[in-house]
Every structure is written in C-alpha cells, then in structure tokens.
Amino acid sequence: MQSSPRRTQAWQGASWLLGLISLAALAGVVARRGDIERFARLLHALAPGWLVLGLVLQAGTYACVALAWDLGLRQNGIHRPVRELLALALGKLFVDQSVPVGGVGGTAFVVATLHRHGVPHGACLGTLVLNLLGQYLAYLVAAGGVTGSLWLAHQAHAWMLGITGAFVLVCVAAPLVMVLVLRLGRRLPRSLLRLPGMAPLARTLADVPAGMLRKRRLPAIAALNLALIALDAATLWAMLHALGLPAPFRHALPGYLLALMVTTVAPIPMGLGAFEATGVAALTSQGVPIEGALAATLLLRGYTTWLPMLPGWLVAHRALRRMR
Template identity: 40%
Template sequence: MVSFTPQSNDKQSEKVSLKSTLITRRLRVWFLSLLFFAGLVLFVTHFSELEHFAQLLRQAMPLWLIVGFLLQSATYFSAAAVWHQTLRYAGVRYSLLSLVPLGVAKLFSDQALPSGGMSGTVFLVASLNRRGISRPLCMAILLVSLVAYYLAYLLAALASIALLWFYHDLHVWIVAVTAMFCIVAVGIPAGALWLRRRKKQSFSGFLMRIPGLAVLLNALGDAPGYLLQSPELFIKTTLLQGTIFLLDAYTLNVMLYAIGQDASFLVVFPSFVIASMVATLGPVPLGLGTFEATCVAMLTMLGITLEAAFTATLLLRGFTLWLPMFPGLWLAKRELR
C-alpha cells in the first residue's frame, strides 16, 4: 500500500510557511504605516520644543556640543554591538557597522510609538528577519538584549542609590521609585523567558487567533537555548548596555559644561538614572515632562542651579530624542520597505 502522508505533510508545511510569510509582510506594512503616522503626530505636537532646543543650541559652547554628539553616536554603536555579540556567539558573521543604523531606527520606533520599548522590539525583529536572519535567532537576539538591558538598568539603579547614600542625600521617594523599578526590571525579562518556555498549545484559542501571535510564540519557543545559557555572552552584553547608560549620563554632564556649569559625574549619574526610572514607570509616553521634571529636581537637590539644570536637561533631550528623529524616520523606512 502506498502512503501519501509525507506529501500531505509537506503541502501542509508549505501552506503554514506561506501563511506565516503573508502575515509577516502584512504586519510589516501596517507597522510601517503606523510608525510614520505616529512620527508625524509626535513632530507636530512637540514642534515648539524643537524650536526651543534649536535656540538653546545657538547659545551653548560649540565644542561641548560636538562632544555630546559624539557621545550619543557612540550609544548606537554600543546598541549594535549587543546584537553583534549575540550573532557572533550564534556563529553568524555580520558587520557591526551595518547594524548601527538599526540602533537609530529602533530609537525612532520607540519614540514614535510609545509602548514600553515593544514597538522598537517589533521593528528590530522585523528588520533582522528581513536581512536574512532566521526568526528563532531574531528572538534569541531580542531575549538576550532584553535581559542584558534590564540587568544593566538594575545595576545602574543600585549604583545610583549607593552614590546617593554615601555622598549625597537619599530620600524616601527615591527608595520607593527604585523598589518599584526593581520589580519591573526583574519581571519583564522573567516574563519573556517564561513565554519562551511555555508551549504554544497552552495558550487559549482566542489569543492564538491574534494575527502574528502564533508565529511570535513559535519563534520564541524555537530561540536557541544555548545563547540564553552563556554567562560570557550576558556579561559582555550587559557591559555594553551599561555603557549606553554611562554615555547618556555623561552627555548630560557635557551639556552642563556647554552652558558653563561645572558638575561632578557623581552628581549627574544618579540624577539621570533616577529620572530615567521615573520616566520608565510613569504613564506619560516617552517620559515627556516626567523625565525633565525629575532630572531638574535631582540636579537642583544635589547643588546645580535651577536654570543650569533645566537648560542642560532640555539639551540632553534634544540630543537623545529630537536629533535622531529625522534620520531614524528615513532609516526605518529603508529597513522595512
């Protein structure tokens, strides 16, 4: 007797693969359209802030502004290096320089579609997959970078608390914010790893009918486990993520220099990290307002004049938020077209 089961399975597998490809392409088109619309809304609604930033640039010392620009450029190389390290450990050779534009475009995605970093994550996975990297490996890169990011963030938070405890003044509200953030910093990567270990069949049928979710869960489950069990990889990627925090904080330090205000990095670093935690925990998209208010309050509390703290914080936001927006828009379009 001749069995036709293998052919039937092959046809079924081809149909599933084709359906997965069509869903991915459809989601990519919708995501790109939503990304451009959100970017336009963000630009229009905050155009006055952009004008204010341009005015502050004209008043600051040019040399320090150049240093700030170089520091921010280095953050994109550090972000790309996180993904590059994971690819290298997976045996995939990929140019570090070719990944740097993804860092800029991912930042734009996070800014244009505020979603706790998920929009940038969707963009990153779609872009890497489009470059020929398998979806399971894309998800492994996502998980490694996610865990490394929150681990570095957690270490930065604890270091800030230690600096405030030994050298400055530690208030109850700062301890409360840090405690809440620690829960988030542990919960998010733990939840992602839990999703990877949970089988697709254990989710309800309603959830599995959401377009693209079945593909996502399958890819999470298929992510190479050996990458998630490499202490050396996590140490390197955590150090790279931590470098980004240091570069951002030092950019704030440089912005103070640009307006003629001397400040110790031991003052600036905890101010930046505490403000970042408040922005992360707050309900306001991008932390607009909450980051600025907290950063100014922290700097003022630690001895920086109010005017200098306010001006330097706005300059920092210009370098981290507004300047990357236009190249990020163009790069996002290029990556997802």
C-alpha cells in the first residue's frame, strides 16, 4: 500500500534532480560561450525604473487571475471580493510551487478556501474548470500567433516547431477530455474509466454544475488568460531593457511563450532548468546576447516564481490555519 506514495516521492525527487542538472548545464554553456564579466556588468547596471515596471506588470497578472475567477463565480451567482481572490491567487502560486503535482495542490487549496467562505463545492470546481478551459484556449491562440509570426520572419527553427507541436497536442487533448467527461457524466463508458487518471477526474467533475459549458463567459476568461501571457512576456521585455538591451516586444513574446510551453509539457517541477534554457535559446536565436538572455530569463523567474513566494506563504499559512 505504501509503494505508490514512495514511487511518487522518488519521481518528484528525480524530477527536481533533473531540473537542477539542466540549470547547471545551462550555466556551463553560458560560461563557455559567453562572457562572465559582461554578465556581471549587466546585472550591476540594472535600471531601477524598468525593475519597478516589472513589479507593476506582475501585479497585473494576479489581477487577471482574480478577475477570471470572479467571472466564473458570477456565472454561478456567487460574488466574492476581488481583493480576496487576489490573495487566493498568491496562495495558489505558493502551494503549486511547494507541492509540484501539476497544479493539483494549488487547485485543491483554492477549492478548500472558497468552500470555507461558503462557496458550494460544485461552484468552486466549475469556476476552476472554466478557467482551465479559458487558459488552454488562450494558450492555443498565443501559440498559433507566435509561431505564425516567427514563420513569416523566417525565425521558426525545427526545435521551436517541435515544442509547439507537443504543447498544442496537450492544449487540445486536455480540454477535450474534460468536455467529454462533463458531457457524458455517469454515462461515460467503463472502458474509458480504466484509462490512467480518468476515474478520479470523472469523480471530481461529477460535482460541476450542469450547463457550465453552455454559459458565455468562456471568451472573456480566455481573453484574461491571454492578457496574463502578454503581461508575463512584457515583464521579460522590461527585464531586457533593465539590462540595457532594448529588444522589441516581438522578441520577448516568443522567448517567454516557448519557455512556458516547455514548462507545461516537461515532467520537471516548475520547468526548472528547461524554462531557462528554452528562454535563452529563443532570445539568442533572435539576436539577444547569450549573457543578456540568461540574465533577463533569471530576472523573469525571480518576478514570476521566487518573489511572490513569501506573500504566497503568508496567505496559504493563514488560510490553512483557519481551516484547522
């Protein structure tokens, strides 16, 4: 009975190790091909104004998440303060990073917290499912637009197309499975329930209110998720400018989005190493110096992952203490 948890822990440990090895390998490549002194000079000459702009842009990403959840809750006739949803978004980020199980930990945290505030369990799940569908839709639109622009500019490399293909496959398959389970409900064939993970998914989605997919909030939620992608890419653009590298936004967007794609499909917690390597490769392929590409990608990681960890821990700790 204990073999499954042990296998899970072993898999997570191996994933973290693989991520750290990838990050060390990237540092080795940059040290060999780049100029360490230039890398240090770039970081030493950071422009404070652009760093502040990065904070503002990241605040906008949490506003997008909160507004998307608000739309989903309102669809179920439920109103919660947006500031409460903003705090919840921070807490979810901390739980997702601390318990890297594909976002399941953070999702469970959001459902439990909203339920404690009086939101019905089904409405919580419905809100998160609707947001996931909007997120995948935004991913597909962004991937299509960025790949098309790279192709027209003759900058689409084979490795970029491979990553995009795998990413699109995930973004199409995951929503189709969710929609299939929601549509069929208890009429789902037993042969499908035998597939790995299908039975727990069916039990979870059984509480989602009927008619969720017939509502018309999905395009607005997708637009908010698309804005979130743009704000994260704009943060990378601001970090390049902070380093004194005035690269255009059209270079920062593929750099961020391709790194996000790898993080989505790679079996590594937070895409550690893979995110940085892909971001650096995408930026350097567009003419950004390798030292600047690495510095900008690491700064972006600091803004999107490490900087929010402390406030996220405070929110999650307070919420979990109240639940007890």
